[in-house]
C-alpha cells in the first residue's frame with residue numbers, strides 16, 4: 590500500500606521524466622482526485638487488518654467492527670441468548686474464520702444463531718477441523734421440532750451470498766434446521782459436518798441443508814447426522830451435492846416443491862453419496878394441487894443402507910405427509926435420471942423399495958438404469974409410472 594507521501598513522490602518523478610528541461614519542475618500540488626485516492630488507500634489499508642474477537646466480550650465488538658476488518662477471526666465466542674452473530678452485509682472479499690468452539694446461549698426464539706451475506710465472502714474453520722459451532726440442542730429438543738413445543742432457533746443463515754465459500758466447519762447439536770441457503774449465486778460449501786446425533790431420540794426437523802431460490806450451489810464432502818432431510822431443495826438451478834454422507838435423517842430430497850414464490854427446480858445433481866440409517870434414500874416431493882417445474886435432475890452413484898420406509902420415493906401427492914390423496918399434474922417431473930443406485934437389501938422389510946406416484950402425463954423423459962434397491966415390499970398403488978421404470 591503506497592503512503593500519501595509516496596503517491597506525491599511517484600507523481601513528481603513522472604513529472605520530471607516527462608519534462609527534459611534541466612531545472613526540475615516544482616512538485617505539483619496534489620489534485621483533489623489524488624487526495625481522494627490517498628484517503629481511499631488509507632481506508633483499504635485500515636480494512637486490510639485482521640481482527641480477532643474472543644470469548645464473551647468478543648460478540649458485541651465483532652458485530653460493530655465487521656465492516657472495518659478484511660479478516661475476522663471469531664475465537665471461541667460466546668454469543669448471548671436471543672442474539673444473532675450477525676455477519677450480514679459484509680464488505681466484498683471479507684474472510685471469517687471460526688476458531689475453537691463458538692457457543693450460543695439458550696433462548697426460545699426463531700434465530701438465526703449465525704447469519705452471513707455479501708460478495709466473495711469466505712467463512713472457514715480451522716484447517717484441522719477443530720472449529721465447532723455448538724447450538725446447545727439438548728436444551729431445546731422435545732420431540733416436536735418446528736411443529737410445536739419450545740420455539741427453536743434456526744442455525745446458519747446463508748442468504749444473499751455471491752461467489753462465496755463456506756468450509757471446514759462442524760455444526761454440533763443444532764436446535765432445529767441447520768443451513769438455510771437462499772438467494773445465493775455461486776456458493777460452495779465444502780467439508781462441513783453437521784452432527785445432531787445426540788438428538789436421535791428427541792431432536793426433529795434438524796434439516797442439514799435447505800436450499801431455495803439459488804443459482805449455483807455446490808455442496809461437497811458434507812457429513813450429516815440428523816433427523817430430517819439431509820438436503821432439501823425447494824427451488825433453484827445448478828445445484829450439486831456430491832461426495833456426501835447422510836445418516837439418521839430423511840435422505841436426499843427435492844421438495845417439497847409448490848406453494849412458494851419460486852417453484853422451479855432445475856439442473857440438480859446428487860452424485861457419489863451415501864445415505865444410511867435413514868427414513869428415505871431418495872425423495873422427490875411435489876405438493877398436490879400446486880404448480881411448478883422439476884426438471885433436469887440426476888441421482889448417480891448413490892449407496893443406500895438401513896432405510897426404514899422408502900428406498901426411492903417420487904410423489905406428486907405430497908400434502909405435508911407422504912402419499913396422501915390423488916396425485917396431480919401441476920408440477921411435472923421431467924428429464925429425471927436415476928442410475929447406479931446401490932441398495933441391495935437396503936430397505937427394511939416393512940418399508941417399500943421404489944414408489945412412484947405421478948399425476949396423469951406428469952412424469953416423462955426419465956432414465957432409469959442400474960437401480961438396485963431391495964429388501965422392502967412392493968407398493969401396490971404406483972400411478973402413471975414411466976414405462977421404463979420399475980415401481981416395485
Ligand SMILES: *[C@@H]1O[C@H](CO)[C@@H](O)[C@H](O)[C@H]1NC(C)=O
Pocket residue numbers: 774775776777804805806807827
Ligand atoms: C454452477 O454452479 C457452480 C457452483 O457455484 C459454479 O461454479 C458454476 O459456474 C455454475 N455453472 C453455471 C453454468 O452457471
